[in-house]
Amino acid sequence: MPTAKSSAAPISRVNDFVVRFANVNGSGSASANEMFARAIMRMGVPVAPRNIFPSNIQGLPTWYEVRVTEANHLGARGGVDLMVAMNPQTFDKDIAGIEAGGYLFYDSTKELPASKFRPDITVIGVPLTAICNREYTDPRQRQLFKNIIYIGALTALLDMDVKAVEQLIGEQYKSKPQLIEPNLKALNIGRDFAILNLSCPIGLTVRKADKVGDRIFIEGNASAALGAVYGGATVCAWYPITPSSGLADAFTKHCEKLRVDPETKKAKYAIVQAEDELASIGMVIGAAWNGARAFTATSGPGISLMQEFIGLAYFAEIPAVIFDVQRAGPSTGMPTRTQQCDIISCAYASHGDTKHILLFPENPAEAFEFGAIAFDLADRLQTPVFVMLDLDIGMNHHLSRPLTWDDSKKFDRGKVITAEELEAGKDFGRYLDVDGDGIPFRTYPGTHPTKGSFFTRGTSRDRYAKYTEEGAPYVDNMQRLVRKFDTAKDMVPRPLQATSVNQTKYGVLYFGSTAPAMDEAIHMIEARGHALDRMRIRAFPFHSSVNSFVADHDFVFVVEQNRDAQLRSLIVNECGIDPVRLVPILHYDGTPITARFIAKAIGDHLDQLKLTPMKVTS
Amino acid sequence: MTYLAKPKFHHPGLPKNDLGYTHRDYEGTVSTLCAGCGHDSITAAIIQACFELSIEPHRVAKISGIGCSSKTPTYFLGNSHGFNSVHGRMPSVLTGANLANRDLIYLGVSGDGDSASIGFGQFAHALRRGVNMAYIVENNGVYGLTKGQFSATADRGSKSKRGVTNTDNSIDLAAIALQLGASFVARSFSGDKQQLVPIIKAAIAHKGAAFIDVISPCVAFNNHAGSTKSFDFVREHNEAVNRLDVISGRMPIEVQYAPGQIEIVEQHDGSTIALRKLDADYQVHDRAAAQAFLQHHAAKGQIVTGLLYVEKDADDLHAHLHTVDTPLNALNEKELCPGQSALDKFNASMR
Numbered sequence A: 001m002p003t004a005k006s007s008a009a010p011i012s013r014v015n016d017f018v019v020r021f022a023n024v025n026g027s028g029s030a031s032a033n034e035m036f037a038r039a040i041m042r043m044g045v046p047v048a049p050r051n052i053f054p055s056n057i058q059g060l061p062t063w064y065e066v067r068v069t070e071a072n073h074l075g076a077r078g079g080v081d082l083m084v085a086m087n088p089q090t091f092d093k094d095i096a097g098i099e100a101g102g103y104l105f106y107d108s109t110k111e112l113p114a115s116k117f118r119p120d121i122t123v124i125g126v127p128l129t130a131i132c133n134r135e136y137t138d139p140r141q142r143q144l145f146k147n148i149i150y151i152g153a154l155t156a157l158l159d160m161d162v163k164a165v166e167q168l169i170g171e172q173y174k175s176k177p178q179l180i181e182p183n184l185k186a187l188n189i190g191r192d193f194a195i196l197n198l199s200c201p202i203g204l205t206v207r208k209a210d211k212v213g214d215r216i217f218i219e220g221n222a223s224a225a226l227g228a229v230y231g232g233a234t235v236c237a238w239y240p241i242t243p244s245s246g247l248a249d250a251f252t253k254h255c256e257k258l259r260v261d262p263e264t265k266k267a268k269y270a271i272v273q274a275e276d277e278l279a280s281i282g283m284v285i286g287a288a289w290n291g292a293r294a295f296t297a298t299s300g301p302g303i304s305l306m307q308e309f310i311g312l313a314y315f316a317e318i319p320a321v322i323f324d325v326q327r328a329g330p331s332t333g334m335p336t337r338t339q340q341c342d343i344i345s346c347a348y349a350s351h352g353d354t355k356h357i358l359l360f361p362e363n364p365a366e367a368f369e370f371g372a373i374a375f376d377l378a379d380r381l382q383t384p385v386f387v388m389l390d391l392d393i394g395m396n397h398h399l400s401r402p403l404t405w406d407d408s409k410k411f412d413r414g415k416v417i418t419a420e421e422l423e424a425g426k427d428f429g430r431y432l433d434v435d436g437d438g439i440p441f442r443t444y445p446g447t448h449p450t451k452g453s454f455f456t457r458g459t460s461r462d463r464y465a466k467y468t469e470e471g472a473p474y475v476d477n478m479q480r481l482v483r484k485f486d487t488a489k490d491m492v493p494r495p496l497q498a499t500s501v502n503q504t505k506y507g508v509l510y511f512g513s514t515a516p517a518m519d520e521a522i523h524m525i526e527a528r529g530h531a532l533d534r535m536r537i538r539a540f541p542f543h544s545s546v547n548s549f550v551a552d553h554d555f556v557f558v559v560e561q562n563r564d565a566q567l568r569s570l571i572v573n574e575c576g577i578d579p580v581r582l583v584p585i586l587h588y589d590g591t592p593i594t595a596r597f598i599a600k601a602i603g604d605h606l607d608q609l610k611l612t613p614m615k616v617t618s
Numbered sequence B: 001m002t003y004l005a006k007p008k009f010h011h012p013g014l015p016k017n018d019l020g021y022t023h024r025d026y027e028g029t030v031s032t033l034c035a036g037c038g039h040d041s042i043t044a045a046i047i048q049a050c051f052e053l054s055i056e057p058h059r060v061a062k063i064s065g066i067g068c069s070s071k072t073p074t075y076f077l078g079n080s081h082g083f084n085s086v087h088g089r090m091p092s093v094l095t096g097a098n099l100a101n102r103d104l105i106y107l108g109v110s111g112d113g114d115s116a117s118i119g120f121g122q123f124a125h126a127l128r129r130g131v132n133m134a135y136i137v138e139n140n141g142v143y144g145l146t147k148g149q150f151s152a153t154a155d156r157g158s159k160s161k162r163g164v165t166n167t168d169n170s171i172d173l174a175a176i177a178l179q180l181g182a183s184f185v186a187r188s189f190s191g192d193k194q195q196l197v198p199i200i201k202a203a204i205a206h207k208g209a210a211f212i213d214v215i216s217p218c219v220a221f222n223n224h225a226g227s228t229k230s231f232d233f234v235r236e237h238n239e240a241v242n243r244l245d246v247i248s249g250r251m252p253i254e255v256q257y258a259p260g261q262i263e264i265v266e267q268h269d270g271s272t273i274a275l276r277k278l279d280a281d282y283q284v285h286d287r288a289a290a291q292a293f294l295q296h297h298a299a300k301g302q303i304v305t306g307l308l309y310v311e312k313d314a315d316d317l318h319a320h321l322h323t324v325d326t327p328l329n330a331l332n333e334k335e336l337c338p339g340q341s342a343l344d345k346f347n348a349s350m351r
């Protein structure tokens, strides 16, 4: 058997390694690979899987990475310990990515010259194609079962509990039981081959643990969509775009389950696939103006198209919830790769002076929570609210704390005057700052025959919604909008802070999907002998504690997944902070940021002790 | 959300409708458009139509885009909420509003620039979705508000005020509305109140996407010789296929018309359209025939007006989406939020 000895000492680790599957898009590998990850999770060992896929339906390379991590490091790690190389197109590149002492699993049906391999890795060959050709005649079956066969072989090589996989097969084909047997058979073909012909287990093994607890395994798009259900959204208008389509799809599925009237079978929701993003945001604004909770889900290109409407919602003060599942820009960029690159384009979306509420969930559980409270905030503040997901959170399964809901919670519909209040003689000026918090009262259309109607417009108007181009009422209104934004600072989710046990003059700011990698990196940085206080920003406008955090440290690193340090710019701009105090740490190649990257970038800075701050050139 | 109306006290001499409202209860603020602008006549027709239909004024949502035409919702129905949105995007805002509350009447007002150029896509998609609305385009063949540039409905060969000849083909919004599946399509002329008022009434009563193309001369930029949207030109080339009366309630129709001359069209809300056929061959329920008729007459330089098409059993977007009867904006936590127990089940399914 073509199992070659490695010149480097083979990696030997339990419950702490990275497996990467290299496949061809459309070959049916995704569900087999996901089953592999789930099986490990069922063994009580945390996993962090990530899909790396092309913008293509069939034929291009795709990867699925599973980080097995008893220590709960759920961010991407970087590097590969076991490469399951199923794609000849990327074979050479895949081999190059294996850590020294790592393992290569490949289809050895066709003999490959020794030059194709590296001496410092362990090579494990299984003649998958030959086995499939022998066992199956139908070409589609040959392809599909090949995936299950390699999973079977891996269960033996990694000393996994094969029962966990068998159980998952049973669950997956519950509605098509005729498929259970053949899948189990394929699994055992692979497993038996490995046991008979290969030295099992290899240095990487999975051992049962009790580290998963009650956590759930979920994609951020699915949980955010459920947040919209719990937040009371009834209107969803959207236009398909990766990586956000899954959010609208999930909302549809959740609603079909949870929002159909049991008696009439009628829908307590309306979902429209619009003709473009202009229409989708227009529908959201129309629905919210009319008193429904409405949202859209999109990504960067959609945000670009929505700009004019977002400005209207800001200025006319109409609630709107926008889920932006960010992907790498600019333009079409890398549509299936992750980034945090829409911070500025959302914070200041549209022409003229505008500012918008942004929420930055770190994972699916927070995407659920923020997905729900976004509707309260939008109604309370009568303005667009962006929930800033990214492809990493949205489209990957994350091990996430279970979702919880406080049943005593009521929707905050904000300042809405009812017909009874109008009838009782309550004064109504649509843009009057009655409470001094910058938030005016509104009425829903159709409320009262003679009182409370007003005209909504994107043009300037006075406090009673009358059109005017006078300077004074315009400034008055613009200043009230600033007051309203200030009010928002104490309403949006506060930043979370963690102070280092060792006193330090340095801090780090981060947000969103960077969180798990940052949590891990902090230990690596400490291991290098440095200490760092941390603050995770969860919303814009920034709470005053962001200012204090920066003030309390000599330097603060700002870690983000874009080229231009967009969050840093926003902090500099909004908090009036000297830019030299904020050191950008930027990762933007489209892959999720890793702990290794952060630890090295920050560690190297701190090693130099004397930090060289960025010079601002004008 | 229903609230009983208490009409204002008015001069006792003013005529009242069935609800006790006077004409004045349907008016808005004073128009700031140019004196003689066709759009003001359409405003007057809308006021008259709503008065005659005895609509609760506040139960209408009036939504528009940007343009002189889109400004007009301030000039009618002062007690209803209005939304002057962004250029070309009235249809999406109206669609969203309609989804939120199916109980209001939706009046969409747009211009030919608003609907045939920048908003052509939204115009098309709102119609093909069957949004329950009356969508009125105040069509003057120019961009009035930006001072007289040709719009996409300007006829090929027509001359601008500055003497430039339009070389682009024109878009016939009514013909396209037919093609897109609008369930009510009409064309009228702002100078023909007798025809326009009943058409607006019928469009409001129609359940589904009702579209009206109203030729509405712009006295400032498109009312000169050489224009095909001027008062004189339209009067000379108007080819009315029918005249209609909308009868709400149970008036005996037979009494008013001699049989054979009229065609009765029943609408969902119980109202009846009595169509007096001016063109004996015209079939108002035949979409394909209506399209052919329009093309044929357009080739002859004639502007066909009247009720061009009405679908007998039309339905709307809410029917397609199978939404609950209660307006979505009136549902509360209890109806919308499944609570922790559903979440427990969900969590369990995700392990």
Ligand SMILES: Cc1ncc(C[n+]2csc(CCOP(=O)(O)OP(=O)(O)O)c2C)c(N)n1
Pocket: B066, B067, B068, B069, B070, B087, B110, B111, B112, B113, B114, B115, B138, B140, B142, B143, B144, B145, B146, B151
């Ligand atoms: C995005 C955008 N582009 C351009 C304009 C400028 N603009 C205002 S009204 C208008 C044309 C209006 O024409 P039409 O809809 O025919 O209305 P009319 O004034 O003729 O009634 C234009 C181009 C705008 N308001 N918004």
Ligand code: SF4
Pocket: B032, B033, B034, B036, B037, B038, B039, B068, B069, B140, B144, B145, B217, B218, B219, B220, B221
């Ligand atoms: S410019 Fe033309 S469309 Fe505008 S108000 Fe004047 S006449 Fe009417």
Ligand SMILES: [Mg+2]
Pocket: B067, B111, B112, B113, B138, B139, B140, B141, B142, B143, B144, B151
């Ligand atoms: Mg016009």
